Amino acid sequence: AETWEDVPLAPPDSIFKLTAAYKADTFPQKINLGVGAYRDDDNKPWVLPVIKKATQILLNDPDLDHEYLPITGLPEFTAAAGKLILGSDSPAIAEERAVSVQTISGTGANHLGALFLSKFYHWDGPKQIYLSDPTWANHHAIFKNVGIEPLNYPYYDPKTIALDYDHFIGTLQSAAPRSVFLFHACAHNPTGVDPTPDQWKAIADVVIEKNHYVFFDCAYQGFASGDLNKDAWAVRYFVQKNIPLLVCQSFAKNAGLYGERVGALHVVPPNKDAAARVKSQLSVLQRSEISNPPSHGARLVSLILTGTDLFEEWNRDIKTMSGRIISMRTELYRILTEELHTPGTWDHIINQIGMFSYTGINPDQAKALIDKAHVYLLSSGRISMAGLNSKNIRYFAENLDKAVR
Ligand code: PMP
Numbered sequence: 001a002e003t004w005e006d007v008p009l010a011p012p013d014s015i016f017k018l019t020a021a022y023k024a025d026t027f028p029q030k031i032n033l034g035v036g037a038y039r040d041d042d043n044k045p046w047v048l049p050v051i052k053k054a055t056q057i058l059l060n061d062p063d064l065d066h067e068y069l070p071i072t073g074l075p076e077f078t079a080a081a082g083k084l085i086l087g088s089d090s091p092a093i094a095e096e097r098a099v100s101v102q103t104i105s106g107t108g109a110n111h112l113g114a115l116f117l118s119k120f121y122h123w124d125g126p127k128q129i130y131l132s133d134p135t136w137a138n139h140h141a142i143f144k145n146v147g148i149e150p151l152n153y154p155y156y157d158p159k160t161i162a163l164d165y166d167h168f169i170g171t172l173q174s175a176a177p178r179s180v181f182l183f184h185a186c187a188h189n190p191t192g193v194d195p196t197p198d199q200w201k202a203i204a205d206v207v208i209e210k211n212h213y214v215f216f217d218c219a220y221q222g223f224a225s226g227d228l229n230k231d232a233w234a235v236r237y238f239v240q241k242n243i244p245l246l247v248c249q250s251f252a253k254n255a256g257l258y259g260e261r262v263g264a265l266h267v268v269p270p271n272k273d274a275a276a277r278v279k280s281q282l283s284v285l286q287r288s289e290i291s292n293p294p295s296h297g298a299r300l301v302s303l304i305l306t307g308t309d310l311f312e313e314w315n316r317d318i319k320t321m322s323g324r325i326i327s328m329r330t331e332l333y334r335i336l337t338e339e340l341h342t343p344g345t346w347d348h349i350i351n352q353i354g355m356f357s358y359t360g361i362n363p364d365q366a367k368a369l370i371d372k373a374h375v376y377l378l379s380s381g382r383i384s385m386a387g388l389n390s391k392n393i394r395y396f397a398e399n400l401d402k403a404v405r
Pocket of ligand 1: 105217
């Protein structure tokens with residue numbers, strides 16, 4: 001018998017499939033709203049000016065070599081990345097109990113965090129994690145790969161196109177004590193719907209009462225509001241409340257370093273002693289997974305995070321990206337409500353945050369947009385705001401209007 005005859009053919013990834021269909025389309029006004037990467041007003045990928053500067057600094061460094069990094073990554077990078085997400089005045093950093101390990105971007109941080117929990121979390125029952133319904137599709141696969149069963153908690157209410165707060169809190173309350181919950185730190189993917197600070201506080205209260213463990217995924221710090229501190233608020237609040245947690249961090253979006261795979265996993269144990277033990281085990285896991293992480297992107301981010309001028313410039317670049325996305329939300333809302341008088345309510349377009357928006361349209365309407373208007377989006381109605389620009393937004397709004405009438 002043939003060696004691989006039992007291997008079933010897997011379906012292509014839905015987002016990459018959508019991009020392929022977009023590329024093959026020859027219609028001049030086609031729009032790709034599937035891709036989760038920033039585009040400028042000319043629909044081009046944007047290399048951040050601060051990244052160009054940092055790259056030049058690296059090129060001019062005569063001492064730069066291509067040796068292996070330590071197993072847990074570039075120390076300057078992990079230390080600065082920890083301060084960025086936890087805050088430089090974080091009690092966890094002051095008490096030397098934050099463990100930071102460099103990972104293969106946010107996906108690698110999720111994987112390493114999941115693997116670590118699978119092996120070392122003190123599971124009272126079956127290995128399970130509560131994921132928001134819906135969530136980034138990869139979360140399901142990442143946890144299944146390490147033997148943790150994904151469960152859903154209610155998150156998004158299609159009727160209100162907003163947070164299903166009551167059912168979310170209800171599930172936190174009814175889950176077994178010490179359950180593991182994954183929260184998106186900001187700019188929830190795919191819905192664009194985040195809890196308000198008051199809702200986060202109430203969520204934290206239940207987490208404390210039930211002794212749950214929090215797995216934060218932070219892929220969009222700064223990219224959501226334009227303010228790095230504001231987007232880290234929930235994580236910092238939970239750390240301040242002494243909630244046991246870990247944070248997955250990605251520099252793909254906020255530094256435009258998609259292909260460089262720069263990220264970190266930060267685990268916050270209760271004391272320095274536990275931190276040393278956690279770090280030792282993360283090193284062991286990392287060793288067999290990737291041996292040591294890649295250096296180039298980590299060096300770039302490290303320069304940006306530790307240089308005063310570069311850090312300020314990075315903040316301006318972040319504002320350029322988040323500002324453009326926010327202005328697309330405002331403009332789309334304005335055209336739909338004031339010019340076209342499109343049926344339905346569209347407040348969610350401006351209330352949601354970050355790159356993605358759940359438009360609230362159904363799969364048939366999404367299909368009509370693809371087939372009739374050459375506008376590519378997911379069947380869930382999720383669009384990437386980064387795919388809109390001053391030249392195509394009218395065309396999109398008019399066709400969205402037609403699709404829902
Ligand atoms: N988590 C979420 C919620 C995301 O949206 C993404 C990016 N699509 C990631 C993690 C990880 O992305 P990356 O591996 O490119 O950092």
